[in-house]
Amino acid sequence: AQTVTQSQPEMSVQEAETVTLSCTYDTSESDYYLFWYKQPPSRQMILVIRQEAYKQQNATENRFSVNFQKAAKSFSLKISDSQLGDAAMYFCAYNQGGSEKLVFGKGTKLTVNP
Amino acid sequence: EAGVTQSPTHLIKTRGQQATLRCSPISGHTSVYWYQQALGLGLQFLLWYDEGEERNRGNFPPRFSGRQFPNYSSELNVNALELEDSALYLCASSLRPSNTEAFFGQGTRLTVV
Numbered sequence: 001a002q003t004v005t006q007s008q009p010e011m012s013v014q015e016a017e018t019v020t021l022s023c024t025y026d027t028s029e030s031d032y033y034l035f036w037y038k039q040p041p042s043r044q045m046i047l048v049i050r051q052e053a054y055k056q057q058n059a060t061e062n063r064f065s066v067n068f069q070k071a072a073k074s075f076s077l078k079i080s081d082s083q084l085g086d087a088a089m090y091f092c093a094y095n096q097g098g099s100e101k102l103v104f105g106k107g108t109k110l111t112v113n114p
Numbered sequence: 115e116a117g118v119t120q121s122p123t124h125l126i127k128t129r130g131q132q133a134t135l136r137c138s139p140i141s142g143h144t145s146v147y148w149y150q151q152a153l154g155l156g157l158q159f160l161l162w163y164d165e166g167e168e169r170n171r172g173n174f175p176p177r178f179s180g181r182q183f184p185n186y187s188s189e190l191n192v193n194a195l196e197l198e199d200s201a202l203y204l205c206a207s208s209l210r211p212s213n214t215e216a217f218f219g220q221g222t223r224l225t226v227v
Contacts, residue, residue, distance in 0.1 A: 043223075
């Protein structure tokens with residue numbers, strides 16, 4: 001079974017600084033997708049960024065970028081120029097080949113200090 | 115365009131009772147997914163409905179059930195509530211039966227006392 005591990009229960013960053021959240025996963029599949037979701041206090045899960053495993057290029061969405069290391073099964077999220085609104089729980093998730101199920105890590109709580 | 119909507123926002127039930135949670139997907143989305151987010155456990159896949167049929171379920175007992183209506187809205191029923199069922203229940207929908215483009219609602223906070 002696929003598993004997703006987030007080894008940092010909590011992280012903090014100063015406003016305008018850069019922070020990296022870690023995620024590792026375990027799978028024997030070659031066709032899969034990886035995601036980072038943000039869950040603010042409003043509770044709604046918001047998709048931050050998505051990476052297809054077959055793409056070598058790391059995904060980027062404005063201030064958010066990933067470092068996808070397929071051989072190491074690592075998928076870290078870098079947030080640049082952190083803003084107070086970035087404070088939230090961040091979840092790493094795995095989806096096998098477009099199947100219906102997302103497998104989530106346990107999350108990392110990010111605090112942004114002014 | 116309205117997003118995924120869930121009701122109620124909060125629900126308090128007594129152990130042994132039944133709870134019904136509702137989800138309206140984004141217009142045009144046919145697939146609905148339910149997840150349980152218990153404290154400290156992350157999100158666990160519960161159920162997947164597509165075109166009115168239950169297509170898959172996670173590792174949950176049969177007292178977790180649901181259905182999808184012709185308008186693609188969905189209901190999650192939890193029978194014989196136990197204290198450990200207290201959690202945030204999140205619904206997501208997608209245009210196709212593929213969870214690579216799922217959009218989530220704000221969840222229903224179920225508290226069992």
